[in-house]
Structures are given as structure tokens and as C-alpha cells.
Amino acid sequence: MTMTWTAAFRSAPVSPYESLTLVYPSRGFHNQTLRQVVRVRGGGERLRVRLSNLYGKQPLTIARTRAAALEAGSSIIASTDTAVTFCGAPHVTIGVGEEAVSDPVGFATTTETNLAVSTYHASETGPATYHPFALQTGYVARGDVVSHPKLPDPEEVEPRFYLSGIDVWTSAGGRVVAAFGDSLTDGVGTTPNANLRYPDLLARQVSGSDLSVVNLGISGNRLLSDVFGERGIARFDRDVLALPGVTHLVLELGLNNIGIPGMFGLPAVPVAELAAGLTSIAQRAKRHGLTTIIATLTPFGGAATINPGFDTPENEDKRQQLNQWIRASPELGTVADLDRALHDPAAPSSLLPNHDSGDHVHPNDAGAKVVADVVSQALLSRP
Secondary structure, X not given: OOEEEEEEEEOOOEOOOOHHHHOOOOOOXXXXXXXXXXXXXXXXXXXXXXXXXXXXXXXXXXXXXXEEEEEEOOEEOHHHOEEEOEOOEOOEEEOOOOEEEOOOEEEEEOOXXXXXXXXXXXXXXXXXXXXXXXXXXXXXXXXXOOOOOEOOOOEEEOOEXXXXXXXXXXXXXXEEEEEEEOHHHHOOOOOOOOOOOHHHHHHHHOOOOOEEEEEEEOOOOOXXXXXXXXXXXHHHHHHHHOOOOEEEEEEEOOHHXXXXXXXXXXXXXXXXXXXXXXXXXXXXXXXXXXXXXXXXOOOOOOHHHOOOOOOOHHHHHHHHHHHHHHHOOHHHOEEEOHXXXXXXXXXXXXXXXXXXXXXXXXXXXXXXXXXXXXXXXXXXXXX
């Protein structure tokens, strides 16, 4: 049987030096252990860990790294605690702008495995490359306690730091779906620590096929402009095309280019430029043999009560124009019409109340299930 490395988890990195830090502040570590929990999808006997210093301004040294099955909270199943090495050594130094990939680790995973990755940071790290909205509690404790079954008096943290991916060694032939998008993909509005983001639900729905799903959403991400993570057209090659095993793309971007300028007094973005950006990504995906599912932009009526400037008649008109263009552009890929699935028939510019997390922009758990249903149908309808 032919075996290969396949992406089983990803966390799109964000710079600690951009304005997103006003909302989700980053931090550094010194003589501290960081234990982070991820849901790994894909069965295999070996895995490898990816750690990123993409946005660091100094080399990052990690003294020790361990992987273990999660028990609960910050506790691991001690019998599964396994050393993670890099070129045979327990420590690794990651250069500025680089990512380190571990040696193969003898650690068995199943269709869904809750994995705890613990890293010890002996020296001052400086501000960390991170993923601000992890929706999965992480833990920080003093000293080198990477192998402790339960961390002593840990501090809980919301972002994910340094940990950018997990690959599994599995039989060739599996296909990886890259869910590429903004906060809707990232899972904002869904229940924390429950793995109810739409890519999580989608992964369960397609688990009977040879498809797996990794989440490459960044909250606040925009298609054409930086600030909340690198713009989609800039990060696409690194985050999607470099994925081992990637065969499918779910493209869900553009809403923040419409809504965010009004919130921060930035120049408005013409619909034609958004269409050109989506076309650019879809064409690059096609050139690399990916099957593309493209999502329409979801409703945001009422968002002005929480985010002034996001919900305006002009912005709603742009959303409608772009959605009409997406529906009329089959060359981009199969359309996942999230707008039609989520909107309130009585008020089409707004989310259906039982799909609304409360901020009038992000779907709740029930809404995420609807998104997964629509995307799943689009995926499975493609040969």
C-alpha cells in the first residue's frame, strides 16, 4: 500500500504586529509551558507537528515538545505522552519567517483525535506568531512541565500560538478539502471547545468518503487587503496550495472587504475588484488541479447595532451584486449558496433568527450546520 503525508489539521498564522492585536492581543513566553489542544482528523500510525515563526522578528527556540492524547481540560492521558523531535533533537530553533516540521512521531490517530501538543519555551520568545480566535482553550504554566499529566495552576488562553499544523502518515488516495475563508470559516458565533465550526461539521458529514477537511479561516480576513491576517490573494499559495494532499477548495471570502471599510473609515472596495480577486484565486486553484466550491456572501442586516458602518444600504447593494455575479459565473466552481440557505425570507438582508449568533453577522451552531449541509452537497455533487 502506498503511503503519504496528508494534512490533518491546520491553523492559519497571523502577525502579532498588525491591528488585529487591538482585538486579540498576542504575547510572548519565557520559562513557560504551552499546552494546546487540536482536533486531528485522519487515521494513521505516525504524525508530524508543524510550528511556525512566520511573523517572528527573532529566531524562536523551543526547548522541548511533546504530544499526547487529551483527557480533559489541561490533562493528558499519561500513557500516550510522546516526545516530538526535530532532526533527532528535542529542541529546535526556527528562523525568522520560517516553519519547522518535526520528525515522524509514532502516535496513532483515528478519524477524530483530540491531541494535546505541549511546548516548553525556556528563553524569551518575543511576540508570538499566532491564530487569534482558536475557539479551543489553551493552557500556560510556569517552568518545564510538558510531560505533567495535569498542568499545575495553568492560565487559560484563547489564541493558538506557534502551532500551525499536524500531518498524518496515511494511505495515498485520500483527498483534502481546504476551507479557506474569514470568521464564518474560523467558527465565530459557534460554541467554544465543541468543534462546531462549519468545517468541523463538514468533516463529519464527508467522513464516509475519502475526503478530509482542514480549516484555514481567519477572523476578520479580507480578500484584497491586509490588517486582519494577510489578504486572501496573498496567503492562498502558502495556506492552500502548499497543503499535502489538497484536492478541493471551499472559497468563502469578500464580506469583510465590504463591511469593514465603513467600520474603520477606510476606502470602499468596488464590486469589480472583489470579483477580480475571487477570479484570481479560482483560476490559481484550477491551474493546480483543485476542485473549487465558491460561497455566496451571507446576510448582515442589523449588524450596525453592534458594528456601526458595517451594515449600510450601499454595502447590502454590493453584497447582492457580488452574489449575483458568483451565481452567474459557473467557471469559478460549484456555488454553495449560503445566502439563500441562511437568510430570513421575511427580511432577505438578514440572517434567519434561529441561525443568528446574536451579532447579526455570524451563524450560530445551527447556522454552521446549515453551512456544512450546503457545502457538503456542493462537494459531493462534483465528480
